[in-house]
Amino acid sequence: MTCIAVANQKGGVGKTTTAINLGTALAAVGLRVLLIDLDPQGNASTGLGIPRAERAKSSYDLLINEVSLKEAAVATRVPRLDVIPATEDLSGAEIELVDYDARTHRLDRALAAHDGAWDVILIDCPPSLGLLTLNAMVAADSLLVPLQCEFFALEGLSQLLNTVERIRSRFNPGLSILGVVLTMYDRRNRLTEQVSDDVRAVLGRVVFETVIPRNVRLSEAPSHGVPALIYDHRCAGSEAYMALARELIGRLPKPAKAA
Numbered sequence: 458m459t460c461i462a463v464a465n466q467k468g469g470v471g472k473t474t475t476a477i478n479l480g481t482a483l484a485a486v487g488l489r490v491l492l493i494d495l496d497p498q499g500n501a502s503t504g505l506g507i508p509r510a511e512r513a514k515s516s517y518d519l520l521i522n523e524v525s526l527k528e529a530a531v532a533t534r535v536p537r538l539d540v541i542p543a544t545e546d547l548s549g550a551e552i553e554l555v556d557y558d559a560r561t562h563r564l565d566r567a568l569a570a571h572d573g574a575w576d577v578i579l580i581d582c583p584p585s586l587g588l589l590t591l592n593a594m595v596a597a598d599s600l601l602v603p604l605q606c607e608f609f610a611l612e613g614l615s616q617l618l619n620t621v622e623r624i625r626s627r628f629n630p631g632l633s634i635l636g637v638v639l640t641m642y643d644r645r646n647r648l649t650e651q652v653s654d655d656v657r658a659v660l661g662r663v664v665f666e667t668v669i670p671r672n673v674r675l676s677e678a679p680s681h682g683v684p685a686l687i688y689d690h691r692c693a694g695s696e697a698y699m700a701l702a703r704e705l706i707g708r709l710p711k712p713a714k715a716a
């Protein structure tokens with residue numbers, strides 16, 4: 458099993474869209490995937506069609522009540538893709554956790570009890586570098602960073618990378634950056650091209666070759682409670698996430714490849 462945190466402290470850069478559709482694409486090629494929704498807004502849970510009433514156990518219970526992955530996971534309409542939904546009480550978890558021992562290691566502990574039911578665990582992080590994201594970074598093997606091609610894209614990134622350095626030196630030396638993926642890419646926009654060139658010049662090969670285009674199907678799908686890959690599997694957004702999945706699998710440590 459490999460655990461990938463989808464993280465960027467900026468909101469609206471495509472974390473949740475990436476977690477949902479990459480998770481679906483990985484499941485489509487045969488991997489058993491668990492998506493942990495770690496954002497109190499619960500967008501990933503909603504986008505995967507889990508109504509609030511059906512979130513009996515949630516990522517809050519994972520962190521606070523020591524509920525197991527198995528108990529909290531629910532199936533989605535996508536074969537091989539399960540989700541641990543988020544509920545609103547997760548927004549309080551950040552404050553509640555402050556009083557706990559090992560408050561940065563709650564998720565790591567939950568994952569340590571994993572019994573091989575999933576090949577890939579994806580964590581959809583909230584838009585901050587608070588305790589929830591720290592828990593994800595301590596628990597994860599690697600980070601996937603969605604980056605929107607806009608003018609300040611690189612500024613927030615240095616803060617993120619500093620946090621990764623701190624996590625590495627204190628808690629999780631093996632934490633790697635699996636890759637940076639450029640999202641909402643608009644080929645007709647000069648700025649997109651320019652930012653993309655800058656980002657690639659600074660970060661080099663850590664940036665995935667696959668880019669995710671700006672595609673209205675990707676933003677419509679969540680309101681239907683399904684991933685874009687089910688809503689319209691032939692749209693440019695779905696194809697891009699399939700390509701990203703293939704490229705990402707090539708970067709994973711070998712054992713995780715076996716489906």
Ligand code: ADP
Nearest residue numbers: 468469470471472473474641670671672675676
């Ligand atoms: P985050 O989780 O980082 O806050 P989201 O994935 O929720 O970001 O995306 C923010 C908004 O942009 C959402 O409304 C989403 O539907 C939309 N969006 C994300 N990626 C794309 C894309 N490639 N093309 C068009 N809309 C997108």
Ligand code: MG
Nearest residue numbers: 472473496500
């Ligand atoms: Mg989100």
